[in-house]
Amino acid sequence: MGITNSNKEINVSQVNCDGTFKVTLALAASPDISENPTDIVLILDRSGSMTGSPLTNLKLGAETFIDIIDEATDGTQDGQIGSGSHIGIVSFSSSAVADTQLITSVADLKAAVNALSAGGSTNHADAFSTAAALFDPTSTNAKVIVMFTDGKTTSGLPPAPIAAAIRASDIVIYCIGLVGDDGIDVNVLNDWATDPDSSHVAVTPNDAQLEDLFADLAANISKPGATNIVIDETVNPDFTIISVNMPTKGTAMTINAHSLQWKIPELGVSGNEGASLEFYVKHTGQMSGNLPVNQSISYVDTEGNAVTFPNPSVQVDCGIIVDPEPCPIPVDLKLEKCQDSLIVDLGDVYLESLGRIVQINLTVKNVCPHKRVALGVILTEEDKKHMEHQRGMKAITIPAHNYPNCRDVQVKCIKFVLPEDLNVSGGSGQSLCSERNLRVRVIANYIDTDFRCCDSAVVF
Incomplete structure (x- = not known):
């Protein structure tokens, strides 16, 4: 089967400036279907929310899947699923029905798909039960269920226990999910799917992409697992990789502050197998907003599997930032409430210079809207x-902000240069190895105020 799924996800949707979060890379692979006969049941959602283009694109995706498996099993698209493999069709809405048994006729499979019409509620439990009943428990074939759905369970028993028994x-x-009118819950799909959950689920908000999702899954079935896997990951320059956990398969190492490499000798060669890697990333840039996590990620293996990973993004909130001087990564100081x-x-x-550089960050708390702030920073030794x-003083004007409420304002990168010939703290006075004792005082006040002095009145 080759690589059957790939995924990249993060454990948060939002972080503050300098915040840290976890990134998970996941893969799943299975052996070649031509040498390892496989029985596959496609479960297709035909509930009322599938009316129109979703059902049309679902049918295209299912037919493409069938054609790819047809060719993968015996090397030619001859209208027969070969090498001892079979495909079955189960569709469901308020209840499920086996539209075919596990068969080899491509024409009969496509006829069953094309006959589907949308209507009714969504009963996932009956769909799983009906699909599981198609498999012959005495068969040595590998057994696979591909569940497609576009919504939450609205009728029938809870599906999670049934999916667990099947696994x-x-x-x-x-699980393939379409974000439809019922608001599909990806966590539920992860709960149903085979472990690792993240590498057995694909979701799209656009029904036009359904054919591609079905095609990617079916195309990888023609590959004999994967060997000599190398994944190179580079995160966005606004982020820094701070630690890498040991992967469940293979080895991983950081290349630099923004890049890592994950190597897996083999995956899914003798049976269905998953692998995952977790690493931690910190926001170290100056940008706020919805930032993509990775700059690039590449995948190669000996078998030439085509693998793509999602590009998750995280909302970074840096509040209000004033950068009076451009600078490298600062040391943060914070004024408490x-x-x-x-x-x-x-x-x-x-x-290694004729002087030292002291860089100061601070936060001015609760700055009201429409008021400029005068900030004084005094450095002594x-x-x-x-x-x-x-040893120096910096006077800075913090521009007024227009937020409706008072906000904290971060002031970053206030730099002082300290020549060594001014060292009075002790030591030789000329060496960077001498200790210097410094004090910083910060003064802040509003420039703008609502106060107006009463006009003088003269009485005659």
């Missing part, structure tokens, strides 16, 4: 007698 009997379940000054020891800075010596 326990060594029947592999794949009701705190009107800040004293902090910025620690030792080791730079403390000598051995705890006397302070001036």
Whole structure:
């Protein structure tokens, strides 16, 4: 079968600036159907929400699937499913019906698909039960169910226990979902599908893509598993890879702060098999908004499987950001609520230069709309007698914002350069290995105010 599914997902939909989240890559693979006869039951949703183009595109997708399996089993599209494999059709709405048994005639399979009409509610439990009953328990063929649906369960028994029993009997379940009027729940599809859930489910909001989804699944059935897999992942420059967990198959390593490589010697060669890799990503850029997680991801294997991964995105909320000076990644300082000054020891800075650079970030809390803020940052250095010596001051105007409510404003990348010949903290005074004791004071006040002084009145 080759690679039967591929997926990439993240565990959150939104993070704050500098937030961290988990990324999961997943693959599933199975042996070649021409050497490993397989019985496949297509479960097709014909509920009322499928009326119109969804049902039309579903029929095209199912027919394409049948044609690809026809050719994959015996090397030619001759109208017969060969090599001991079979396909069966089950359709469902308020109840399910076996439109065919497990047969080999392509003409009969397509006739059953083309005869479908939409109407009624959605009974997934009856669909699973009807499909499972088609398999011969004494057959040594691999057994696969492909469930297609566009909505939530609206009638019948809960389907999850029935799907679990089917999986326990060594029947592999794949789910294809169309985001229809009933608002399909991807988590439910993951619950029904064979583990790993994420690599046995494909969902699209556009019914025009159904034919492609069915075709991708069927095309991979013609491949003999996958060997010498190499996946190269590069995340968006706004994100940094901070850790990589050990994958369930193969090995993974970071190439640099934005790239990793996952290698799997073989997958799905002797039976249906899944693999997953988890890694953690941190937002380190300056951009807010809906940001794609990956910049690129490539897949290669010896068998030439064609594999594509989704490109998830995450909503990054950085609030209001003022960047008075462009800079590299800063060290963050935060003013807590009701705190009107800040004293902090910025620690030792080791730079191969004639001076050191202190970079300061801070957050001004609860800035009201339509008011500019004057911000003063004063840096001093403390000598051995705890006397302070001036090392610099930055005065910054924070522009007014137009949000309806008061907002926190992040001010990033305030830089001070400290020549070593001004070192009074101790040591030689000329070495970057000397300790320097610094203090930072922050003052902020509104420039704009609603206060107006009373006009003078002169009485004659």
